Structures are given as C-alpha cells and as structure tokens.
Amino acid sequence: MVLPEGSLALLETLRGGLVVSCQAPADSPLYEPSVIAAIAQAAVLRGAVGVRIDTPAHIAAVRQRVQAPIIGLWKRQIPGCEVYITPQFEHARAVAEAGADIIAIDATLRPRPAGETVVELIGQIHDSLGKLVMADVDTLEAAIAAVEAGADLVGTTLYGYTPATAGQTPPGWELLSQMTLLGKPAICEGGVASPEMTRKALDLGAHAVVVGTAITGIDLQVQAYCRAIAPAEDHRL
Template sequence: MLETLNQKLIVSCQAPPDSPLYEPDIIAAMAKTAIQRGAAAVRIDTPAHVHAVRQLLPQTPIIGLWKQKTPNSQVYITPRFSDAVAIAEAGANIIAIDATQRPRPDGETVPDIIEHIHHTLNKPVMADIDTLENAQFAIDAGADVVGTTLFGYTQETATQTPPGWDILRELAANSPIPVICEGGIATPDMAKQALDLGAYAVVVGTAITGIDLKVMEFQKVF
C-alpha cells in the first residue's frame, strides 16, 4: 500500500464540523473528484466519512484518522486505540495517529497503540509528528511512515509556520521509513519543493478542499 504512494499526491478531504461540507456524501464526492483528477490517495477524518469514501471508492488507498478533543489531553488525532479500530472497520488502509510524546486521554502509549494496530488490525501506521525528537520516537515505536502533519500545531512548534522545510529535509535524509510532507502546502510549486527535499509523498488539504478556510481568508480584506 505504501509503495503506491511514492512520489504521489494525497488529498486531505476534510471540513469543519459546522460546515455544510461535513456531510459524508459530500466528503466522498470531494475524494472521488481528487482521485479522478490524479491523486493517488486521500486522507479522511471520522469513521462515517471513511465509510462513505470507501463505498464510493472501493480500491482507493485511504489514510484514516479520527479527530477527537478530550478535556485531559492535547492529543486529538486518533488519540485511542479504540478510535483506530473504528477507523479500520470503516475501511481505512492506513491509520494516522498523533505520535508525539504528549499524554493521551486514556493513558495509552504510542508504542502500545502502534503495536495493537499492527497485530490486531493488521494495518500500517502513519505517525503525525511535530519535531525531529518526536519523529525518532515514532520510528522507534514502529511507525511505518512519518508525516510532518503537526509541525506548527503543538505547543512546542506554535511559533513556527508550516510547511516544516527544515524538519522535512532532515527527516528525508536520515529516516529509515518514508516521510510524508503534510501541512502548509499551498501551491504546486511548494509540493514540488517538498518532493525535491526528499518527501516520499505530499498531502495537500486546505489549498484543494478547504472552501471554508479559503473564504474566511478572502473575507478578511472586506
């Protein structure tokens, strides 16, 4: 599955929960559009959306995740193994998790969750990270692919703006597993730059499917 993503575009098809686009059928239509226009895979949030995409695209690689906010943890991307189970059962091929060392809501650890995903669900894991330290932590924990998804979105990296070119360059040069660039890729030229720096694949979300955020950006000038 991972080999099919090498040097390819992955489109993140997501929408805010308060958006009219949040309906599973609409997310699935976005995903089908992306695949028909040449994307190799899609990244999808929530079991309902993953299920809808799987029904419409039975052969398409899906990186699935479940964003859930809890009062006692800053981890929100597939924070528990039970969330990974739901995503896998909905039809995801690859399970994306927050692989930082921050405390998780039920006290589970990243190594334990990755091991359970491998042995119970028989699925590869995409480790979403923010720093080189956490990337190494995820690699040591057994992740199959690492993504720069959380760069700029954690307390440690909050003062920095994605994409994380420096972390991507360092990871691509030294990581024993594929490195996916995700976050802040706003133009085709930026996607090419990511590939030139060694990215195995590139995830683009807002620049392609983020209608809500794009409208809000334009609205600031009015």
C-alpha cells in the same frame, strides 16, 4: 513486526504522489459523508494517489466510491489532553473497520490519554487491526521516537500546531529533510499551498505530499479571502 500483506505495494502506490485531505468543519454544509466522498472521488479521478479522511462515517462513505489508499483518522477531544488525532485504540479500531488502509495517529511527545503509549498503540494497530500507521509529528525527536515505536510512515502534520513548535509556520521544510533520513517514508503535510510547494517537498525527499486546505478547504479559503477584502469594503461603506 511483520508488515500486513500488501503493505509494501501500498506504500509504493503513494511514492512521489499527491494525497488530498478531504475534510470540512463540523458546522459546514460540506460535512456530509456523501459530499466528502464526492470530493475524494474527484481528487482521485484527477490524479491523487490517495486521500486522507477524518471520522469513521466519512471514511466508510469514501471507501464506497474510492479504491485508492485511504489514510484514516478520527479527531477526538479528550478532556485534559492535547492529543486528538486518533488518540486511543478504540478510535483506531473504528477507523480501520470503516475501511482505512493506513491509520494516522498523533505521535507527538505530549502526554497521552491514560493507559496507552505510542508504542502500545502502534503495536495494537499492527497486531489486532493489521493496518499501517502514519505518525503525525511536530519535531525530529517525536519522529525518531515514532520510528523506534514501529510507525510505518512519519508526517510533518503537526509542525507549528503544538507548544513545542509554537511560532513556527508550516511547511516544516527542515523537519521534512531530517525525517527523510530516518529510514521510513516521510510525508510532507501542513501548509502546502501551491503546486510549486508540492514539487519542493518531493525534491527534498518526501515520499508523498498531503494537501488539504489549499484544495478542499472551501470554508477556510473563503474566510481568508473575505478577511483580506473586508478593510477595502468597509472603506467604501
């Protein structure tokens, strides 16, 4: 497989940098394309080397305001299937048409929607869309399979969020260290909650680090603070 033109330069742009995941719950006031685009633009203006964006509408809005690389995905719930990050080629195509440079897919070993495999999906994205693929994985076995299937980057994104990693708390430091030996850029994503953790990920060999909730997750952050202070508040009442 021949990488799309400019792919190596694109990957080099991400090296050693921070990618900010700009997402919001569907019921949040932040879940507006223009708001997500503003957050993404602010991140890039302050030094982020790229952004990670969910849904074609948000990707298209961000693309109008940001020239930095966009890792795009589309979370879609399919009945009877646990795989939800860009699960099928039709979703990948929509993400590409919206302006993403890299397409993130669930590349865990869980059963997929009928009719497609990770190998086929990556091949279609490369051949039909001319885009790089970031494989979101949870285990070393999944990472190895994704690399063998042709993934261009592998991320620890789903560590701690699947039955295979139940009870584990991200970041997956050991998984990251193992993934750096696979010959593809390893991306640390999930549970990175401070600048110091970002530095640790890079020291362990991460090609880049994706941070979401700790920077842009206003809804989740506020909920966490409020839960923490609720007992004291109840006591005062």
